[in-house]
Amino acid sequence: MIVETGAFALILAFALAALQTGLATAGRLRRSRVLAGAAEGAALAAALAVAVAFAALIFAFVVSDFSVANVAANSHTDKPMLYKVAGAWGSHEGSLVLWCLVLTGFGAVLARARNLPFGLKTSAVATQGLLGVLFLAFAVFTSSPFARLNPAPFQGASLNPLLQDPALAFHPPLLYAGYVGFSVCFSLAVAALIEGRANSAFWPAWGRWVRPWALASWAFLTVGITLGAFWAYYELGWGGWWFWDPVENASFMPWLAGAALLHSAVVTERRGALAGWTTFLALLAFTFSMLGAFLVRSGVLTSVHAFAVDPQRGMMLLAILGVTAGAAFALFAWRAPRLKGGGMFAPVSREGALVLNNLFLTAACATVLLGTLYPLILEAANGSTISVGPPYFALTFVPLMAVAFIILPAGPLLAWKRGDLKGVTQRLVVAAGLAVLLALLGWLMFEPRKALSAAGIGLGAWLILGTLAETAERTRLFRASLAETLRRARGLPLGAWGTTLAHAGLGVFVLGAVVETGYRVEAARPLAVGEAIKAGKWTVRLDEVRIIEGPNYLAEQGRLTVTLRSGAAPREVTAERRFFPAGGQTTTEVGLDFRGLDDVYVVLGERGRTEAGAPAWNVRVWWNPWARLIFLGPAIMALGGVLSLMDRRLRLAVGKRRAAP
């Protein structure tokens, strides 16, 4: 019964989204506040209907109702409760309902926004409704998660054990909140293209409306991608955290476009300039989200992460992508030339720096796009099958970003309209000197051959120090009395603190990524019980291996002791090799020993035999220096995004938005 309610609610949501589009369009054309209000009601109702459908799906998973095909394919009675619930979004059908829930949910929040002008808001509600119609139709007609099985099996096929992990349980909801959050930016951009006027007060206001959405989506996406990278790091047991895999790139491209968008929206808000460009980025961010959905779900690209591969659904998604993005960009091409936002500016100014930021971010995004799609293009052109690996991205993306990072700390120090390059240089000279010193120190201390890694350390330090130099400047640190500094620090808007945190977090990430990549030590060898292996300054001894029984798996659990070379500071880690009878699959459970900022990363491999005939296990050990910073940096960046979001200037613009469900 509950499952049928869910199926019905999903269809109802589709009808309501259609109603929302129709009412909003009619309301806009007739300038009727009654019709527009009804459309907003429909948006709210559609969100509630999808929420009911999603709750019904979770319920089916919780009670293990195997008469539902999707539950039978992805759940199992032995699974822990968290993964039963997470199983609801672990498959193609379920995750599509989650996608629709975020889409209509944000649509409902948009419908409740108080301070948007009538025309813009109604057009945006209509566009958001249309997106809802497309994706709900896709869910209802091709991928319903509520299809029944007859006869119902006694047991389910279980969720892929690799996905049974806390980080991955929360990864999709956060990622989708980011992906689909850009849909509101998309709708607001389409609405602006329809309603916008040239050279008016319209564009600064529009920039202020679009920025919180871009910020929130970007922050969600940051946390979602980081969780995914962290999962890949400790669950796959390959020692790495980012593989430049097509699916990873698919989530990274909207992030880059979103980062460009939230910077260019600042220019539009403050100076009314770059109106066309900001609109373009708002369209682009969600287009990349949809492109990502297509790449992940259609199976056109070979990826280690792809799931629910089905070419036919891929065609449907490609059609949705083609229709929405095609129509939006056609509208852009037609309308944008008439919508000059105005606002002149000098090249050396805050706006100029933000334009440079956008330039680098979009160029980097384009190289990622090329690397991701090139195998497709080449296969279509001459039939040869290729893969583009990490070296390509290391040679294209990394240098572009490195140049951007060199310029970055100067940006926030420049004044609007006309910056003073000489003054900025004077203020940053201390930070630059310290960064160069640290790079030299890294070069001497670690390994003299790794000049590039040392330069990377300098770059990370430059980002952090340069950003802090700006805050020190604004609070007159060391120049005025401490009381004066504190008074100024309190007076700084939250948005400024957000910028500082986000940029410093980026520096923290760069430091972690550079040191981990440049100086990690790997060692592997078959170990019998009692034997040890060395990796850099660490020694790892295999103490014991025993068979344990988990809730839905059997495991060989290795107890290992990590010590310094001298034998000091011993600490115990457990690494497991789990066998899941439900899917007949084996997974690796990495043993992680946190040592300050470093990780000692231990993987228990297959059982073999030593020459003497005793059992031995292939043990692989990585010493990953500063690996903690790789995941800490993005968390700081996301926190910066949240702080900016709480800035009063933005909150005033959003009005009562937070009160909505």
Added chain:
Amino acid sequence: MSWLPKSPKARRRLWVVMAVAPVLALAVGLSLYAMRDSVTFFFSPSEATADKAPAGRVVRLGGLVEAGSVVRDGTGQVAFVVTDNVATTRVIYRGDLPDLFREGQGVVAQGAFLPDRSFRATQVLAKHDENYMPREVAERLKAKGEWRPADGKPAS
């Protein structure tokens, strides 16, 4: 600077072009340069002839792991035979095989051919999905009429 255009609008446009052009040139140049070296071609054993995949060049080799061909020598080195049911290639690999590596299933190995036409793999790829057949492998098998979907599934 008399060569700068007079109107402020044209001047701003010139600035934008002067900023955009080098960044774009850098991006395009880097992409072209990187594409030359870091693109890996994919072959099945019957396609991997000596002139197409010369010894020492990094390529990807895909096919099915021949049943009964996996030999572990105890020091961590593994040898197995990859087949597309037309030709076979012996693959040598040192390291952990992925959790989903099984005889009779699809596999993709990255590495280079040795002069004796055996293949030294530096990486053996697997997927998260237990029913996974690498796309390239499936297509090659289909093209040769050797596609038996049941082969790609585990015995359970």
